[in-house]
Amino acid sequence: MRKVTMRFGENFYLFSIIVIVSLLGLVYLSFTSSKSSRPDVATTTLWLAPIVWEGTFDQKLIDNIYKPRNITVATTVFAVGKYVRFLKDFLESAEQHFMVGYRVHYYLFTDRPDEVPTVTLGEGRQLTVIKTETSNRWQEISLRRMERIEKLIEKELTGKADYIFSLDVDSKFYAHWGAESLGDLVGVLHAWYFGSSRNHFPYERRPESQAFIPFEEGDYYYGGAVIGGHLDEVHKLAKTCRMQLDVDRANHIEAIWQEESHLNKYFLYNKPSKALSPEYLWDDTKWKRSYLKVVRFSQVVKNYANIRPNP
Numbered sequence: 001m002r003k004v005t006m007r008f009g010e011n012f013y014l015f016s017i018i019v020i021v022s023l024l025g026l027v028y029l030s031f032t033s034s035k036s037s038r039p040d041v042a043t044t045t046l047w048l049a050p051i052v053w054e055g056t057f058d059q060k061l062i063d064n065i066y067k068p069r070n071i072t073v074a075t076t077v078f079a080v081g082k083y084v085r086f087l088k089d090f091l092e093s094a095e096q097h098f099m100v101g102y103r104v105h106y107y108l109f110t111d112r113p114d115e116v117p118t119v120t121l122g123e124g125r126q127l128t129v130i131k132t133e134t135s136n137r138w139q140e141i142s143l144r145r146m147e148r149i150e151k152l153i154e155k156e157l158t159g160k161a162d163y164i165f166s167l168d169v170d171s172k173f174y175a176h177w178g179a180e181s182l183g184d185l186v187g188v189l190h191a192w193y194f195g196s197s198r199n200h201f202p203y204e205r206r207p208e209s210q211a212f213i214p215f216e217e218g219d220y221y222y223g224g225a226v227i228g229g230h231l232d233e234v235h236k237l238a239k240t241c242r243m244q245l246d247v248d249r250a251n252h253i254e255a256i257w258q259e260e261s262h263l264n265k266y267f268l269y270n271k272p273s274k275a276l277s278p279e280y281l282w283d284d285t286k287w288k289r290s291y292l293k294v295v296r297f298s299q300v301v302k303n304y305a306n307i308r309p310n311p
């Protein structure tokens with residue numbers, strides 16, 4: 001009889017411990033899984049594409065997915081006229097922070113090949129200089145990128161690269177920019193318009209332009225300085241924007257922010273599969289906001305009158 005009581009006592013003790021440990025486990029799990037790592041910002045778009053912020057991804061897990069695929073990331077950079085002066089900082093900082101550990105092939109378009117600085121590239125990284133003509137209008141230099149990207153993908157990249165990024169050269173990398181940025185079609189949320197309501201976005205508002213977006217439409221304002229994605233998707237984007245730019249040209253109209261306006265129109269009807277937060281396109285002149293935990297890539301301060309061929 002005594003033995004039975006003892007066994008019951010022991011079992012009860014063990015049972016209580018199991019219950020307490022399980023409860024603590026449940027509390028821990030519900031706490032860690034329901035708590036968003038970034039409650040201060042939206043981390044998905046309304047069409048459930050991720051918005052990439054510091055704290056929303058695990059770099060090791062992402063590298064485990066992309067590294068075995070042995071991918072190549074083509075990266076187009078335009079340095080026409082005096083913009084060659086930005087190349088050194090751009091390339092040196094890219095070698096420190098941009099897609100480190102991945103194969104990167106820079107395609108550098110310039111009218112001044114002799115002025116391209118020598119920058120030591122890491123393993124698996126290369127640079128091809130492509131001579132291109134200049135223009136006496138900066139707007140033209142900027143918007144012509146679409147057609148050059150379109151042709152580059154058609155003539156050069158098929159079978160040689162998997163992803164492509166087009167990046168503004170008047171910029172610098174300050175921190176990690178890795179495979180978390182890859183996706184089928186990738187746009188960046190423009191730092192100056194992030195958080196503004198859409199009627200404040202500087203979309204093209206004249207219906208005569210192919211880039212026209214009415215006031216009651218629009219999701220975000222995307223920056224023209226970063227366009228990315230899978231080769232096929234970026235080819236479709238560049239070709240469509242180039243065709244729309246051609247129609248505008250024939251109608252003697254230039255969209256307010258040139259190819260950036262056409263890009264915004266494109267993204268309105270062809271939603272990006274991933275959006276990069278303003279961490280990926282900040283501006284050195286902009287006051288750092290509390291949501292900005294890290295600046296990865298930022299536009300450097302420039303004297304427009306000094307470097308552009310026209311006002």
Ligand SMILES: CC(=O)N[C@H]1[C@@H](OP(=O)(O)OP(=O)(O)OC[C@H]2O[C@@H](n3ccc(=O)[nH]c3=O)[C@H](O)[C@@H]2O)O[C@H](CO)[C@H](O)[C@@H]1O
Pocket residue numbers: 077078079080081082083138139141142167168169170190222223224225226257258259260281299307308309
């Ligand atoms: C931060 C951002 O989203 N910037 C966009 C914005 O102004 P930005 O003021 O950033 O335009 P920008 O002067 O940097 O020109 C865009 C790019 O074109 C190239 N370039 C331009 C002029 C020149 O003389 N030589 C030259 O090489 C260069 O690669 C430069 O980075 O609007 C432009 C279109 O109007 C582009 O969409 C830019 O990407």
Ligand SMILES: [Mn+2]
Pocket residue numbers: 168169170225299
């Ligand atoms: Mn720029």
